[in-house]
Structure formats: C-alpha cells, structure tokens
Amino acid sequence: MDTAGKWIFGLVAAFAGIAFIILAVSIFVLASALTTASSDTIEEASGGRTSERVAIISITNEIMDAEDIVRQLKKYRKRSSVKAIVLRLDSPGGAVVPSHEIYEEVRRTRNLGTPVVVSMGSVAASGAYYIACGANRIVANPGSVTGSIGVISSFPNISRLMDKIGIDQTTIKSGELKDAGSPLREMTPREKEYFQHTIDNIYEQFLRLVIDARGMVEDSVRMLADGRVYTGEQAWRNGLVDTLGTLQTAITVAGMLGKIQGEPRVVQEVQRQSLLDILLGTGTSETFRRLGKTLRSTSPVEYKMQLH
Numbered sequence: 001m002d003t004a005g006k007w008i009f010g011l012v013a014a015f016a017g018i019a020f021i022i023l024a025v026s027i028f029v030l031a032s033a034l035t036t037a038s039s040d041t042i043e044e045a046s047g048g049r050t051s052e053r054v055a056i057i058s059i060t061n062e063i064m065d066a067e068d069i070v071r072q073l074k075k076y077r078k079r080s081s082v083k084a085i086v087l088r089l090d091s092p093g094g095a096v097v098p099s100h101e102i103y104e105e106v107r108r109t110r111n112l113g114t115p116v117v118v119s120m121g122s123v124a125a126s127g128a129y130y131i132a133c134g135a136n137r138i139v140a141n142p143g144s145v146t147g148s149i150g151v152i153s154s155f156p157n158i159s160r161l162m163d164k165i166g167i168d169q170t171t172i173k174s175g176e177l178k179d180a181g182s183p184l185r186e187m188t189p190r191e192k193e194y195f196q197h198t199i200d201n202i203y204e205q206f207l208r209l210v211i212d213a214r215g216m217v218e219d220s221v222r223m224l225a226d227g228r229v230y231t232g233e234q235a236w237r238n239g240l241v242d243t244l245g246t247l248q249t250a251i252t253v254a255g256m257l258g259k260i261q262g263e264p265r266v267v268q269e270v271q272r273q274s275l276l277d278i279l280l281g282t283g284t285s286e287t288f289r290r291l292g293k294t295l296r297s298t299s300p301v302e303y304k305m306q307l308h
Contacts, residue, residue: 041269052260054251055082056268059102062304063094063127066101072269073105077114082267083258084115086250087135093126093148093304096202103209106134115257119250120144120241125229126304129240130206133213136257138241139250140232147235149210149225151203153195153301156183202301214239 045053055076059069076082087106093099110116118124118132120140125148132138132146140146162169162184171179180191187195203225211221216239224230224238235241243249255264 042272043267044270045265045267050260050262050265051081052258052264053079053082053267054084054086054254054258054260054264055079056086056088056251056266058088058090058268059128059131060090060121063091063099063102063131065095066098066105069102070105073102073109076267077109077112082114083260083264084117084254085109086117086119086247086254087131088119088121088247088250089124089128089132090121091125091128092123093128093130094302095127096151096301099127099130102131103134106131110134110136115254117250117254117257119247120146120232121247126150127302130209132241133209137243137250137253139243139245139253140235140241141246142231142233142236142244144232144235145229146232147224147230147240148227148304149206149221150227151199151206151301152227152304153199155181155187155195157186158183159185199301210240 055072057069057072057076073085076085106116115137116135118135118138120128120132120138121144122141123145124132124140125146129146129149169184171182171184173179177191177194180194181187207218207221207225210216210225211218214221220239224240230238230240232241232244236244243253245253251264251266258264
C-alpha cells in the first residue's frame, strides 16, 4: 500500500473509531434512561388460598449489581405473611462483588428465620452457583447447567490496531504495575504472574465457600472446581445440589421449610411495562437495559461461565 493509501486507511479507521465511541455513548445514555424509566414494578400473587406465602425472586442474565435483589430479600423477610423465599436462578454468573453481596444477604435472610430455597433454571453457573451456596436447599432441574466453579479475567490487546491507525500513547506511572492489563500493549510476564495471584486468591475464597456450604472435603471440591460445568443430574450425584426437580418442587420445599399448611400462595414482583417497552418492544428495551448495566458495572474479575 502506498503512502496515500495508508493515509486514507488511517483516516477512515480514525473516523470509524470516533463514530463507534459516539454510538457507544449514545447507547449508554439511552440504556440508562430506559433502566430508570422501567424500574417500577408491580406485585402479583397466585396459587393456593392460604394467607401464608412463598415469595419468588428471580435472578436472570449476568449478575452485574446486587441492589435490587438485596432490596427484595429484605422486603420479603420482613413481611409476616411470607414464610419462605424461592430464589430462581437463570444466570451464567457475573461480577465477583455483587455475587458475594447477594450470597451474604441470602445467608442473612435464612439466619433471621426466613428459609431460602434455590431453584435452578436453564443455567445457574459460577457466580449464580456461588449465590446458591447461601440457601437452605438447592433444587436443580436434571437438565440445568451449573457448576463452572472458578474465576476468570480477560484482557484485550488492541496494540496492533493502534499501530495500523498510527496512534501512539505515552503512559506516565507511579509504579511498574500501575497500568497492568493495559489494552495498548502486550502484558509482561510479571503482570501475568501478578494477575494470576489475584485470580488464585479469589478462587480460593470461592472454593472455601463451597466446602463450607456443602459440607464436602476439600480434595473432592477441588476435583470438581476446575471450571467445568455439570448438568443438574451430575451436580446432584456430586453433592453440589440437594434435590432434582422443577420450580414447583422448589416452591413445595420452601413451603415445607416455612411450615406452611396446604398449598402456599406465591407472590413475586413483575416489571411494569413502560412506554419505551411498548414503543421498542420488551425484548429490545431489556437488551438496552442490560447493556446499560454492563457499561456501568464492568468488572475485571468475574465468577462467570464463558458462553462464547
């Protein structure tokens, strides 16, 4: 490619990069607005005739924040008519801190006298399994995908792209590791070692939690906790879950733990449809909401099953 061609390529790439940044910012602003506009919820009840209830709290998609789930746990454990809670998990996991915060609130809820039963949906892996370990009982569908006990951190490297565009960056730093993980250059061996120690420490925290929660010996858990996933049936055979069954099974177990006589009435929050949901369609607006949360809550270290 001659000099003129390189200049044209560089200009096109630069304009494309600027356009992408503008688009990303625009999507972030719209996603934030959609999240705020659609945050209102209504409560629906169904099932048995008894006044004693089982509350269902759903965790779907990636776990990026804990605020809403913690709020619901506090709300229902304070309600005298709610005798137990079913935590419906359908998530590949997510960020480390919100996963731990939800786990702690689940533990606090059961310790304060409100039983919590986990019901695993299609996927309840990594950070979702971490949360499940806080419950009184774990119910998995035989076909659920769970496990993926481990920690992951990914660092993109766009240095070659920057070279092609012709953009250089000079970094002034106070210490050798201050810009560790920068996407603008190759990672050094020392940086890789540094991040590996961090991942190993967080992994050990996850491991100890599973050992304590499941009452298993360390060697057995280490053999299972190499990042692989298990079906619900395999998880049950390996002692990672308590019971095989459906959401209804979990509701029944919760009713028994909550000492409810007869069929419990089920109560749960449902997202109120906003104007933007109507205009864009619920699926599209939900995608924007998830994108907004992801842009606001990106974590470098995750309890997450890789889906790609």
